[in-house]
Amino acid sequence: MLDVKKIQKDFAILQQLVNDEPLVYLDNAATTQKPQAVLDVLMDYYHTDNANVHRGVHTLAERATKNYEISREKLCQFLNARSTKEILFTRGTTTGLNWVAQFAREILKPGDQVLVSIMEHHSNLIPWQEVCRTTGAELVYAYLKDGQLDMDDFKSKLTAKTKFVSLAQISNVLGCINPIKEIARLSHQVGAYLVVDGAQSAPHMKVDVQDLDCDFFTLSGHKMLSPTGIGVLYGKEEILNRISPIEFGGEMIDFVYEQEASWKELPWKFEAGTPNIAGSIALGAAVDYLNNLGLENIHAHEQDLVAYVLPKLQAIEGLTIYGPQDPVQRAGVIAFNLEGLHPHDVATALDYEGVAVRAGHHCAQPLINHLGIHSAVRASFYIYNSKEDCDKLVDAILKAKEFFNGTF
Structure with a gap:
């Protein structure tokens, strides 16, 4: 298990008071805090090595x-990719998903289908909406059962017309963990590519892209202890070799003539211009930090927190929790509402107690509409959160009820 008190000491930002209360940071699904080890690597690059790469x-x-390039090797091992040629540095998950959608634009035609779920983040919906709009393909949705993906509905909508399946491994609202390995098997049976949004899974559980057999996998560094503006797109080498570059310019070229140009080999043909060098190196440091803790330990720690806090939340009268009600079926993301109170009011009341949560539609408006609500409060946990943080969350919610005279 994790030594949370020791881990907390690595995060200077957590050692502060918010509204005269010790900070309890529970907005990790939006972005995580950065340990000193990562910040040191980031600053060391600028202090000692600041120069452009590959030139x-x-x-x-x-x-x-x-x-x-050492950082790229670390990400290759982190995801268990076959080769560093399959690891592309991006600005984040959104960029990776847009790159895959651009590839899809070259393939899709009228009558084809792209299958997603209603729980997807906007970053895994809007690129597909745009691609389908311009190619004449159809965007098809799989829906929910008991707060998670309805696999019967998914299977019924997966047909020979399906050319791409794109799903989050973990929902950023429901907290459910989708069976990606099974989905990959089913998708490949009909000849579809599987794209996985790993923004909420890569920081929290062991990901093995070879075992999952997904064709693409995306992640964001800022959700796994590293700076903003850096991420990774994994793609199978044989597929990436067939894809045209998405951006053009310096760094990705091999030779340039007056009327044409040729591209570098993988992975550099996709990395045009000066990359986020410092961010990439810092992401490698974040991977080191997570590996030292052990992804299995991180996942077990978060499941332990959810198993502890979920029954306490379920016992609060008037509080509705979205997603699976069994702690075993979910990750460390819990979205909820208090009857009669606006989520923004609840989040503000929690902030008065030093508890930082997110309120809104969480960039998942189709899901929010499907749930029949306008927005929700979301608490999300990570390596530096403790059962004491869980208790503070529950206490703050009860105080919010009392403050707003919420007797339900």
Whole structure:
């Protein structure tokens, strides 16, 4: 198990008071805090190695390039990809999903279908809406049963017309964990590509892309202890070799002539321009930090927290929890509403107690509409959260009820 008190000491931002209360940070599904070890690596690059990569032959450039590519190797091992050629640095999950959608634009035609679920983040919906709009393909939705993906509905909508299946491994609202390995098997049976939004899974559980057999997998660094503006798109090498570059310019070229150009080999043909070098190196440091803790330990810790706090939340009269009601079936994300209170009022009341949560539609408006609500409060847990944090959340909710005279 994790030594939470020791971990908390690595995060200076957590050692503060908010509204004269110790900060309890429960907005980890939006972004995580950064440990000192990652911040040190980030600043060390700027202090000692600040240079562009893959271009210069001077010492700083060679050190920067070496560390940049070492980080790629770390991400390759982190996801258990076959080769570093399958690891593309991006700005984040949104960029990765848009790149895959651009590839889909080259393939899809009228009559084809793209299958998603109603629980998807906007980043995994809008690119597909746009691709289907421009190609004449149809966007098809699988719906829910008991707060999670209805696999019978999914199977009924997966047909020979399905060319792409794109799903989150973990819902950022429902907290449910989708059976990606089974979905990959079913998708490949009909000849469809499987795209996995791993923004909420990669930081919290062991991901093995070879075992999952997904064709693409995306993640965001800022949700796994590293800076914003950096992420990874994994793609199977044989597929990436068939995809045209998405952006053009410096760094991704091999030779340029007056009327045409040729591209570098994987993975660099997709990384046009000066990349987020510092962010990439810091992401590698974040991977080191997570590996030292152990992804299995992280997942077990979060499940332990959910098993502890979920019954306490379920016992609050007038509180509705969205997603699976069994702690075993969900990750460390809990979205809820208090009857008669606006989620923003609840979040503000919790903030008065030093508890940071998110309120809104969580970039999942189709799901929110499907649930018959306008917005929700969301508490999301990570490595530095404790059972004491869970108790503070529950106490703050009860105080909010009392403050607003919420007797339900």
